[in-house]
Amino acid sequence: MTFNTFGRLFRYTTWGESHGEAIGCVVDGVPPRIPLSEADIQPWLDRRRPGQSKFTTQRQESDTVRILSGVFGGMTTGTPVSLLIENEDQRSKDYGEIKDSFRPGHADYTYWKKYGIRDYRGGGRSSARETAMRVAAGAIARKIIESAGMRVRGALVEMGGVVIDRARWDWEETERNPFWCPDAEIAAAWEEMLGAIRKEGSSTGAVIEVIAEGVPAGLGAPVYGKLSADLAAALMGINAVKGVEIGDGFAAARLRGEQNADEMEMRGEAVHFRANHAGGILGGISSGQPVVARFAVKPTSSILTPVDTIDRAGNDTTLRTKGRHDPCVGIRAVPVGEAMMACVLADHLLLARAYGD
Amino acid sequence: MTFNTFGRLFRYTTWGESHGEAIGCVVDGVPPRIPLSEADIQPWLDRRRPGQSKFTTQRQESDTVRILSGVFGGMTTGTPVSLLIENEDQRSKDYGEIKDSFRPGHADYTYWKKYGIRDYRGGGRSSARETAMRVAAGAIARKIIESAGMRVRGALVEMGGVVIDRARWDWEETERNPFWCPDAEIAAAWEEMLGAIRKEGSSTGAVIEVIAEGVPAGLGAPVYGKLSADLAAALMGINAVKGVEIGDGFAAARLRGEQNADEMEMRGEAVHFRANHAGGILGGISSGQPVVARFAVKPTSSILTPVDTIDRAGNDTTLRTKGRHDPCVGIRAVPVGEAMMACVLADHLLLARAYGD
Amino acid sequence: MTFNTFGRLFRYTTWGESHGEAIGCVVDGVPPRIPLSEADIQPWLDRRRPGQSKFTTQRQESDTVRILSGVFGGMTTGTPVSLLIENEDQRSKDYGEIKDSFRPGHADYTYWKKYGIRDYRGGGRSSARETAMRVAAGAIARKIIESAGMRVRGALVEMGGVVIDRARWDWEETERNPFWCPDAEIAAAWEEMLGAIRKEGSSTGAVIEVIAEGVPAGLGAPVYGKLSADLAAALMGINAVKGVEIGDGFAAARLRGEQNADEMEMRGEAVHFRANHAGGILGGISSGQPVVARFAVKPTSSILTPVDTIDRAGNDTTLRTKGRHDPCVGIRAVPVGEAMMACVLADHLLLARAYGD
Amino acid sequence: MTFNTFGRLFRYTTWGESHGEAIGCVVDGVPPRIPLSEADIQPWLDRRRPGQSKFTTQRQESDTVRILSGVFGGMTTGTPVSLLIENEDQRSKDYGEIKDSFRPGHADYTYWKKYGIRDYRGGGRSSARETAMRVAAGAIARKIIESAGMRVRGALVEMGGVVIDRARWDWEETERNPFWCPDAEIAAAWEEMLGAIRKEGSSTGAVIEVIAEGVPAGLGAPVYGKLSADLAAALMGINAVKGVEIGDGFAAARLRGEQNADEMEMRGEAVHFRANHAGGILGGISSGQPVVARFAVKPTSSILTPVDTIDRAGNDTTLRTKGRHDPCVGIRAVPVGEAMMACVLADHLLLARAYGD
Numbered sequence A, B, C, D: 001m002t003f004n005t006f007g008r009l010f011r012y013t014t015w016g017e018s019h020g021e022a023i024g025c026v027v028d029g030v031p032p033r034i035p036l037s038e039a040d041i042q043p044w045l046d047r048r049r050p051g052q053s054k055f056t057t058q059r060q061e062s063d064t065v066r067i068l069s070g071v072f073g074g075m076t077t078g079t080p081v082s083l084l085i086e087n088e089d090q091r092s093k094d095y096g097e098i099k100d101s102f103r104p105g106h107a108d109y110t111y112w113k114k115y116g117i118r119d120y121r122g123g124g125r126s127s128a129r130e131t132a133m134r135v136a137a138g139a140i141a142r143k144i145i146e147s148a149g150m151r152v153r154g155a156l157v158e159m160g161g162v163v164i165d166r167a168r169w170d171w172e173e174t175e176r177n178p179f180w181c182p183d184a185e186i187a188a189a190w191e192e193m194l195g196a197i198r199k200e201g202s203s204t205g206a207v208i209e210v211i212a213e214g215v216p217a218g219l220g221a222p223v224y225g226k227l228s229a230d231l232a233a234a235l236m237g238i239n240a241v242k243g244v245e246i247g248d249g250f251a252a253a254r255l256r257g258e259q260n261a262d263e264m265e266m267r268g269e270a271v272h273f274r275a276n277h278a279g280g281i282l283g284g285i286s287s288g289q290p291v292v293a294r295f296a297v298k299p300t301s302s303i304l305t306p307v308d309t310i311d312r313a314g315n316d317t318t319l320r321t322k323g324r325h326d327p328c329v330g331i332r333a334v335p336v337g338e339a340m341m342a343c344v345l346a347d348h349l350l351l352a353r354a355y356g357d
Helices: A038-048 A108-115 A129-146 A171-175 A185-201 A227-238 A249-256 A333-353 B038-048 B108-115 B128-146 B173-177 B183-197 B227-236 B249-254 B330-355 C038-048 C109-113 C128-146 C171-175 C184-200 C226-236 C247-256 C331-353 D036-046 D108-115 D128-146 D172-175 D182-200 D227-238 D249-254 D330-355
Strands: A012-018 A022-028 A065-067 A081-086 A151-159 A206-213 A243-248 A264-267 A268-274 A291-297 A305-310 A318-319 B011-016 B024-028 B066-068 B081-086 B150-160 B207-214 B241-246 B264-267 B270-273 B291-297 B308-311 B317-319 C011-016 C023-027 C065-067 C081-086 C151-157 C206-213 C241-246 C264-267 C271-273 C292-296 C306-309 C316-319 D011-016 D022-028 D064-066 D081-086 D151-159 D206-213 D243-248 D266-267 D270-273 D289-295 D307-308 D316-317
Touching: A012 A129, A012 C023, A012 C081, A022 A129, A022 C011, A022 C023, A022 C316, A038 A065, A038 A129, A038 A333, A081 A129, A081 C011, A129 A333, A151 A171, A151 A185, A151 A333, A151 C081, A206 A333, A227 A243, A227 A291, A227 A333, A227 B227, A227 B241, A243 A249, A243 B227, A243 B249, A243 C011, A249 B150, A249 B207, A249 B241, A249 B291, A291 A333, A291 B249, A333 D330, B011 D022, B011 D081, B024 B128, B024 D011, B024 D022, B038 B066, B038 B128, B038 B330, B038 C306, B081 B128, B081 C023, B081 D011, B128 B150, B128 B330, B150 B183, B150 B330, B227 B241, B227 B291, B227 B330, B241 B249, B291 B330, C011 C128, C023 C128, C038 C065, C038 C128, C038 C331, C081 C128, C109 D316, C128 C151, C128 C331, C151 C171, C151 C184, C151 C331, C151 D249, C206 C331, C206 D151, C206 D249, C226 C241, C226 C292, C226 C331, C226 D227, C226 D243, C241 C247, C241 D227, C241 D249, C247 D206, C247 D243, C247 D289, C292 C331, C292 D249, C316 D266, D036 D064, D036 D128, D081 D128, D108 D316, D128 D151, D128 D330, D151 D172, D151 D182, D151 D330, D206 D330, D227 D243, D227 D289, D227 D330, D243 D249, D289 D330
Parallel strands: A264 B308, A305 B264, C264 D307, C306 D266
Antiparallel strands: A012 A022, A022 A081, A065 A081, A151 A206, A206 A291, A243 A291, A243 B241, A264 A268, A305 A318, B011 B024, B024 B081, B066 B081, B150 B207, B207 B291, B241 B291, B264 B270, B308 B317, C011 C023, C023 C081, C065 C081, C151 C206, C206 C292, C241 C292, C241 D243, C264 C271, C306 C316, D011 D022, D022 D081, D064 D081, D151 D206, D206 D289, D243 D289, D266 D270, D307 D316
8 A cells, every 4th residue: 555556455555647648547456357348447437527517617527448458259358458548638728826836735845845846737646536546546446346235335424514413314215416425405405505616616525425225244454454554544545634533432532431332133044233333343353343434534625716826936916716626526526535445445355355354 | 564564674573562572673674784782772772661650561571682683793784673571470270251252442352353262361463562662662763763863752641631831842851751741730630630540440642742843854755655655554553543734734724725834945055944833744754843743542451340342152241340350451552652753764764775866 | 565566665557468458657756856758758668569579579669658647847846657558469369268278388387377367368467568668767767876987888708508608798789790799709699599589480598688777886785675575576586587696696606605705895085895796786786886686588488389388267278389589588678677676776865865874 | 475574374473693692483373282492393493403413513602492382282273473582602812804895705795885884793684593483383384394295305316416316215214314415325425515614614416305295286476476586585594505406406407398298197085196397386386295495505604725815994894704614605505494384384375275275
């Protein structure tokens, strides 16, 4: 899990910049003899693709993925699967003031301090455009985990402080609104709220929940490869994420021991947990319950409101980010979070197979 | 960052079980010519050591560390530093019902499902006793980062839902109460609260904040070795942790873009940020501001209240955990969290040196 | 150093099959601010390119490399450099008997046993075509090590049992004959010999020597990252290689201790070694002398002479490999060996910088 | 495979210096439920132990190994196995001239250049004493591979230029002479030769062959985790090794394609190879034939004959190494080579299981 590579046995390496020629990834560690074609990957990319509603950036990208290697006769060969998406809408624009000034909240300043290079073209490597390849890799991971009975789904559960009502949770509803919201009433409220925020040129944050069902007990490698720690890294590493929780998360810190206990009982031959405060992970290992993770996405930093900042020459200046941006980047983070969960589970499934766990 | 090894260039591997003969770790990647002796490590271990107040387990362990290799003439040699602590109080007790039943909230069940082995002796490898070696490794990491001007400190900022008042934050106060609490008033309130919880045989959760000052801009390796993601894994991997935040964390999800902006300005030659919502990390790279992380610890699962569970034979049963336990494991997690922050920073400092960043 | 990725801090991942759409690699860990364009890479690829003399395969590939990411304004940015070469001459031929039979000496049988997939198109992933990307990655590695004063060169020192005379060693001669032979007389002899072998439809083996000059003392990471061990893996991993030596190699096993001693003396301020039996590496660490490695390449397995083999259905059969092949694959292994040496040195240079060695 | 850690899924980390308090290793990635005790490891250590014949160093070490973790109730638990050997004979001697002068052929000079530290106590970390832990880890690896039907054995096949006659190869003979020589006649000749060399205070080199039988087809992970490349690194990384061969090795470079072909045929249901020039590895993947590797060990550098060298202050000087040394370190390298082969195979067996290969 280093630099531009994610995972141990299911490993992928991404490359490419927001406004470069193309973006891509190499997925290494795909078991052989899995049926795979672009049609397995494209639908997931389409869910993350920009320009699908007025609530996401208007950048026009078809995000058409090509498989360049690792598949023969419709089956994976066990060799690296190379995926490529050409950038289409790298608008040859005047980067203007962004070229020399640092956008607060963005990685402009830190990349410049680290690398001594200012790739001002739409954020360069730090752009969320990289997450398209996470979704692509995640689509392959899904093929692996689904064959083992696992299923990963995500939903937006909070936006701008407005939280869903879990009693109304309906997975099918997530496909019917532009927010992946499982609560139809709240989706309507968000539509109004986010419309107003967008018109003001502002932005807001969100919380995403990702749930994996069908995860067998025994995945996770203590003590420095815990399923919880790997999920934390995977989700915290998504652009704009500032917090990660497993199960009850921070709320657990306010509970008493007896409130937090997931008591167990037998139901016939099967082990039954009476609750899932732990989010399906105990001691870093899956318990057989659904694995539940949440992550917080900060409000988009690019806003129309002018903000004070500095430029490369060390002068004070003011910046107002025009251009195409998401008023709530949390929305498009839903398919990305799902993908990361799928990749982590695929990695741990292969690890468990290695040791006969 | 795999299995029982943490880190890339500053790497340590831990071993040992709660009630085995000893615990230890091997720290690889320590630069040569650093003055090092047991006296540099022991004080940090003493902070985590059990049995120091009535609010932590009464297990008696001196936690005396020995350096077995990697140091010659009082200096590190660049070769692996092997550290060892002998277990002293592996009470030869009757494990009784714990031997065959699974304690809810513990890793008993998941280890058994994963490994097919039930090491019932005090949690075996899943015990928080392993964290002593994190603290020991962290002490060596501190030597590395302190020579680069960094300093890591931690504090308990919430217990049982009772939150400190940041206006009263006093680092010196953390050394004066048994909770590492920076707020004297709240420390007193916690003392009363936790005393009552302890007497009831119950437990509660807590939130710890760890702050690193003096971190130079440019640490962190995008996109899968982000400083934020590595911290998330490092902290989530501590026993009983269920949530991690950087900077404003989940609160950021409720902010507008303009509220969350850390505006910048020049103050003479120096770059100044007007706020630190980002917690010192942008795009996964340190900004030069203090790095701020928080993590949530669930209530201790071992409580006197009987809980329903199952045994290895697949029968329903009830369990009441007697024995020596912390009413709030979050307290002893403070030095552990500090250690993990130190290890992550040491690792990234070496990485940055490699590339001349 | 796992699967399709080579190196620790200077890391590259290759992908692609001999007769797929393209081949490529992603080079991660390139320090920022290094001037880089295709013109830095193409000349090295041209040296390995097929079809340059009658002694190498007649497959027509221009091997034109494109940089798809990681470079901005003519400089590396510190982010992954993605390289791509489109395959041009994937001759849509009748694979005939090769499709179902296993060519002895090739990886056909072992890939089939491992993966359960038979990618019969020119060897698929196991083809030496992959080595083009090693040369490309090596070209970037050269930029790194050359800036530190290192230089890597290779030569063919033995072919079909005919060994060069080291007294006649002339580096410039390596550029004048089609064998990278440093001995003009032997080059002429080889030309005759290999011409005859080629006409017979046979093949022969060779030994390549790679020398790195200007290597500073102190590169190499004991005990499982020794410079010698990394070179051994890097060179043994090249297609058709069956042996690797450092310095005197196997000949050292026949020496007495006093014959093998590289005695040292001061020459002014400089340390001087009177010999270099060790090949510039002691205890896995470079000594400051030239690093000398040799590797043995077996004769090309694809020959016109019919050989007995079996097919996928488990029947005995006989195979005669027609098509485009090198009578001595060792020739084109010279630039590949150089590239691997360059990559290993770049990796260790970055490692040494990390620790301030 | 970095620094002081070997392997991917079967991983061990060694620590300790020749004359430190103890040496040890942590073996991570041992599958659970394998019966294991010290009695499984000690016999292999006894084979490498010094002081067993007049042809090995007279240092007195019982090399008694202790298992400190990872085993419960006589079975591995899936958690790290920590092994420790206390050094007993760190003779408190006057290191005299060795303290400040660099012994040619040793790592003294390179460690000093790399680390800026001179651990003169018997070679410190660079001593072959570290190989005891390779043998210990190898003993655990044997448990894994033997349960899959594999068997690893080694023999000395050449000493001081005197080569065995393979027609007389007898594995049982290797247990009857102090050289692990499979040829009784040559063993007698070596005894005389090495006795004379020892009396002269000189030393000589050797070649070791290690053979693994029962290796299933399909182990090895192309293209940068080839079984051949991993073996090359594993064997080249042993102290004093200067060359590694697989199968015919360097001799293959002198063959024609038709001579080198390992033709195949069916024998009933089984695939039969008519020869094994390839040493059981094709394209980096095991073929099902015995895996055959050889490595060359240089003559012991510590000899009684005075050699010219320099000291730390940069003066010319002359050194004559007294003390306890092996006249042929190749002898004790036999069990070490076996151990490394076992570790590589265990690692690849687990890898193959991960992917269902």
